[in-house]
Amino acid sequence: MVLFLAQLYQALPHYKPKETIEFPAVLGDLVTKNIELTNPSNNPISYHVELESSHPLDFFKDEDTIRIPPKESINYPVRFQSRISAPVDARLIFTNVKEGNVQAAAMVFKLVSNVHSRNSIAEIKAETKLY
Numbered sequence: 606m607v608l609f610l611a612q613l614y615q616a617l618p619h620y621k622p623k624e625t626i627e628f629p630a631v632l633g634d635l636v637t638k639n640i641e642l643t644n645p646s647n648n649p650i651s652y653h654v655e656l657e658s659s660h661p662l663d664f665f666k667d668e669d670t671i672r673i674p675p676k677e678s679i680n681y682p683v684r685f686q687s688r689i690s691a692p693v694d695a696r697l698i699f700t701n702v703k704e705g706n707v708q709a710a711a712m713v714f715k716l717v718s719n720v721h722s723r724n725s726i727a728e729i730k731a732e733t734k735l736y
Contacts (some may be wrong), residue, residue, distance in 0.1 A: 622696065622715035628685040629635070632723035636687070639680035640714060645672035650709045651702040654681070658695035663688060664716055670702065685718055693718040 636681045644650045651672045659666050665684040671678040673679055683697060 614713070617710040621714050622677050622697070623712045625715045625717055627684070627719050628687075629719045629721060630685060630687040630692055632687050632720050634687055636685045637682055638685075639682050640697070641678055641680055642671070642673055642712075643678040644675060646707065646709075647675050648707045649674050649704065650707060651704055652699040652709070652712075653702050654699045655700070656695060657698065658693070658716075660688075660693045661694075662686070663693045663718065664695045665698075666697065671699075683716065685716070687718060687720045690720045690723065692720075 619727060626638055626640070628636045628638060642652075649672055653670055654666055654668060656664055656666045663686055665686070666683055671681060673681065695716040697714045697716055699709065701707075701709040
């Protein structure tokens, strides 16, 4: 039991979001942001990517697993499609896929929408007599 609690004590702080990524957009637009992930070790690191959202149609990820070569960086794209003007948030979670003796910490990013305006679809002008 003590060993289990020690494991939780070491692992759970990594599931607190490292950073909040804001997606400013006009209603109906598609916004893409890249998250740069760096591997400082001499071994490749693989991550399983999970997207948790209360609105699953707003945020999109490209791949379910990624592999970062040793001493290199990659950009992981995340897309946001603004459907509603209310703020929407999600969590992007990178968990380690164990390969050999390489153990990497989990990374969590909070994704937040910021729809600041909207474009009209059409403008209709009408003239009529007023009685």
